[in-house]
Amino acid sequence: MLIKTIFSGFGGQGVLMIGYVMAVSAMREGMNVTYLPAYGAEVRGGTANCTVSISDEEIASPVASSPDYVVAFNKPSLVKYEGHIKPGGTLLVNSDLVDLEPVRDDIEIFRIPAITMAKELGNEKSMNMIMLGAYSAKIKIISIDSLMNGLVEVVKAKNASRMEINRKGLEIGEQYVLKGA
Amino acid sequence: MGEKKLLRGSHIIAEAAVRAGCRFYFGYPITPQNELTEYMSGALASVPGGVFIQSESELAAINMVIGVSMTGKRVMTSSSSPGISLKQEGISYLAGQELPAVIVNTMRGGPGLGNIAPSQGDYFQATRGGGHGDYRTIVLAPGSGQELADFTRLAFDYADKYRIPVMILGDGMMGQMMEPVEFPDPIDLDSLPHKSWVLDGAKGRESRIIKSLILDTAAMEEHNWKLYRKHEIIEREITHVETFMIEDAYMAIVAYGTASRIAKGAVKKVREMGLKVGLIMPKTLWPFPKKFFLEAGSFITDFLVFEMSTGQMVEDVELALRGRRRVHFYGRPGGVVPTPEEIAKAVTTIYYREQIDRRD
Amino acid sequence: MADKLTKASIRINTELCKGCYLCKATCPENLIFVSGKLNSKGYYPANYSEEELDIEKHACKGCALCAIVCPDLAIEVYRG
Amino acid sequence: MKKVFGRPKSMKAAEFHYCPGCGHSIIHRLIAEVIDELGIQEKIIGVPPAGCAVLAYNYFDVDMGEAPHGRGAAVATGIKRSLPDRIVFSYQGDGDIAAIGTAETIHAANRGELITTIFVNNGVYGMTGGQMAPTTLVGQDSTTTPGGRRLERDGFPIDLSEMLAIAHGSVYIERTSVHSPKHIIHTKKAIKKAFKTQIEGLGFSLVEILSPCPTNWKMSPIKANEFINSTIIKNFPLKVIKDEVGKL
Incomplete structure (x- = not known):
């Protein structure tokens, strides 16, 4: 088993963070992981x-x-990476920000209105958690509990109500995919 | 050993250095290794006796390293290719003065300003001394997060043991990639061997001089022979190489650092196709594992050297094999990181072209 | 006899002297002269000798100016 | 009779290699006398330069660690940061400190490194055979300024000490000379004050010393000293350039 995933968006969306949380959670589950951030001008350019x-x-x-x-997480990410996905692979799109339709027909595509869902949850910032939840529902190897443990380790957060919102974000993201959106 | 942590390569080196007893770090920011400098600024502020200076230049940094090394303490600097070129003056002095120090080169694309993508273009500079004069530095080439930690500890030990500068040769990929790592426990500074040669004020003893200026030609020659003899001992004692699936191999990819990881992926792919290909990963680039290659050449007929350069280590492989075996090369310079598929293709091409399968 | 009259004196290590003669130019009493004999370095060293001088007139006061300006630490000064 | 002037304890019995009338060895002696008077022979570590004084370690009977050309301040910084209770000085010529090592020097001063720099200004690259130094006077001959330093080609002599005085971390900077007994005696006082500034932990200290180079100036030692008196001190005035010792 080898799963390679690119998380992509713009700075501030929490893209690097959910990749990191995923990697830490998988490591804690005893798996081998690598996490490679894109580096250099791209990072600084937004x-x-x-x-x-x-x-x-x-x-x-x-x-x-x-x-x-x-x-x-955004349109440029779709444009940049859609063509690279392995045939039979999976694309998860934040449909609130991507008005472009994916063109590939040999991959599985999920459109997740993550911002709308996050607003309903009462915290727009948990959009990344919703995306992470949706993603984990697809790869099926990391539980929400594991992700929560990973999140606590990464953000070192103590704020219980904040973490509750994050958990909800993960859960509704997961549910959205499981219900076959 | 503690629990596993997921850290980026630059942070792994930094943390491992502190655990190895490094209390002095001097550096000048240069991408892609700024995270190492940043980590040290915080880490050394929180250990007793820790000293961090963001120096005004790479030159200043390496010379501060010289100063600390003269006092016998463990000290490190880090940079990336253009900055390492600037440090070469000081590295030559460290070698001439027989001072231990650890220097990290997170290689980027070059020559000149190049780019900040991972590259292996500094192999010649690292393994041939790099600065002026007839000397070598020990060059370690870690290929994973865990090796970054382990080799950083080793680097300090080797530097002290042989009184020689040691370079950890990584690249932007090794520096940025996060991988799980288990750190060795921090060493007890008091457990380090006593150094009899340090400058600390001539109290109750003769005054000492640490220098590399030797005007007398006979003495200069003897000093160089002394360094040479030391290099010989190092070649005997610390040469290190790792292999993957070479036991039954007819052909081997030779790669270090980031390239060796990619090569491993390629070996797995071509093995699935039934090709008898293995992987040789030199972990010390100087001393280069020459003897190992001679031995491997007794059963491997073809060596494909894969580097993220236009071909530098390939010369060492050729020298080690002394023309007895075919040496091929595949490289991508300028910060392009090839894929395992690409390497697998290169392997396959050579494998069939040279009819390696039919050798029996 | 000389001890009685001399309150101070200097000793020049003529082997260390490189013949810059800053001492000779500095001595307020003109007590330093250029030796006619080469030292092993090949310089005519500065020298000071009580026998060759009229001690009564030119006694060294031990001011040490000669030693202060000597770049080669060739001059020692004695008093007392 | 009692010896009242002789070789300082902190100097080895070695003969100087310097040319007749050179100021370096006088300055060496002054530093050694100050080391003796402050009783710091077993606590001091010196950093000699590249240049004529490269062999300074043969004369001082104290621990000495060689720096590459111009990097004295950086090497001294490393030593001092490692051993804060020792006294560290760098000994640097004008080319060393005011050309190739300007950056290291200015930044060490600006950080307020607790080191003392002895800056020997003789307006010429002595060891390499008499080329222009950053401090060579306009009109002054050198092997690379035949006919004299020309402003339009070579620019101005650099006032490094004044530049260093602007740095917030410098505490005591004085320019002195060794062309006469009076000035030699004063130079020693300045060196002593600079070391004390370091010992008291106040900040960066530096003494710039105008020093004769009769050989490369192509003058007799006596004429060379006169040249300092008549000409050089007009361009490099002898003065306390910065003294915040009392204010700290």
Whole structure:
């Protein structure tokens, strides 16, 4: 098993953070992981992306030239990575910000109105949690509880009500995919 | 060993350095290794006796390293390719003065300002001394997060043991990638071997001089021979190489650092196709594991050197094999990180072209 | 006899002298002269000798100016 | 009779390699006398430069660690940061400190490194054979300014000490000379004050010392000293450039 995922969006959307949470959670589950943030001018220019590899074997290259999953938070991310996804792979799109239709017909596509859902939850910032929840529902190897543990480790958050919102975000994201949106 | 942590390479080196007893760090920001400098600024502020200076230049940093090293304390600096070029003056002095120090080079694309993408273009500079004069530095080439931690500890030990500068040669990928790591426990500073040569004020003893100026030609020659003899001992004692699936291999990819990870992916792919290909990963680039290659050459007929450069380590492989075996090369310079598929393709092409399968 | 009259004296290590003669130019009593004999370095060193001088007139006061300006630490000064 | 002037304890018995009339060895002696008077021979570490004084470590009977050309302030910084209770000084010529090592020097001063720099200004690159220094006077001959330093080609002599005085971390900076007994005696006082500034932990201290180079100036030692008196001190006035010792 080797799953390569690119999380992509713009700075401030919490893209790098959910990639990191995913990697830490998988590590705690005993899996091999690598986390490779895009680096340099791109980061500073406003777009942000990272590549997370998860495997039960040693991971060779941390780069994903043809990822199994792409989680696209905005339009430029879709444009940039749609073509790279492995045939049969999966694309998760934040449909509130991406008005463009994906063109691939050999991949599975999920449109998640993450901002609308986050607003309903009462915190627009938990949009990334909703996307992460949706993604984990697809890859099926990390539970919400594991992700929550990973999140606590990463953000070192003590604020219980804040963490409750994050958990809800993960859950409604997961449910949205499981219900077959 | 503590619990596993997910850290980026630059942070792993920094944390491992502090745990190895490094209390002095001097550096000048340069991408893609700024996270190392940043980490040290915080880490050294929180350990007793920790000193961090963001120096005015790479030159200043390496010379501050010289100053601390003269007093016998463990000290480190880090930079990326253009900055390492600036440090070469000081590295040459460290070698001439026989001072221990650890220098991290997170290689980027070059020459000149190049780019900030991962590259392996500084192999020659690192393994041939790099600065002026007839010397070598120990060059370690970690290929994973765990190796970054382990080799950083080793780097300080080797530097002290042989009184020589040690370079950790990584690249932007190794520096940025996060991987799980388990750190060794911090060493007890008091447990480090006593250094009999340090400058600390000539109290109750003769005054000492640490220098590399030796005007007398006979003495200069002897000093160089002394360094040479030291290099010989190091070549005997610390050469390190790792392998993957070479036991039955007819062909081997040779790669270090980031390239070796990618190569491993390629080996797995071509093995699925039934090709008898293995992987040789030199972990010390100087001393280069020459003897190992001679031995491997007894059963491997073809060596494909894969580097993120136009071909530098390939010369060491050729030298080690002394023309007895075919040495091929595949490289991508300028910060392009090839994929395992690409390497697998290169392997396959050579494998069939040279009819390696039919050798029996 | 000389001890009685001399309150101070200097000793020049003529082997250390490189013949800059700053001492000779500095001595307020003109007590330093250029030796006619080369030292092993090949300089005519500055020298000071009580026998060759009229001690009564030119006694060294031990001001040490010669030693202060000597770049080669060739001059020692004695008093008392 | 009692010896009242002789070789300082902190100097080895070695003969100086310097040319006749050179100021370096006088300055070496002054530093050694100050080391003796302050009783810090077992606590001091010196950093010699590249240049004529490169062999300074052969003369001082104290721990000495060689710096690459111009990097004295950085090497001294490393030593001092490692051993804060020791006294650290760098000994640097004009080319060393005011050309190739300007950056290291200014930043060490600006950080207020607790080191003392002895800056020997003789207006010429002595060891390499008499080329222009950053402090060579306009009109002054050197092997790379035949016919004299020309402003339009070579620019102005640099007032490094004045520049260093602007740095917030510098505390005591004085320019002195060794061309006469009076000035030599004063120079020693300045060196002593600079070391004390360091010992008291006040900040960066530096003494710039105008020093004769009869060989490269192509003058007799006596004429060289006269040249300092008549000409150089007009361009590099002898004065306390910065003194905040009393204010701290």
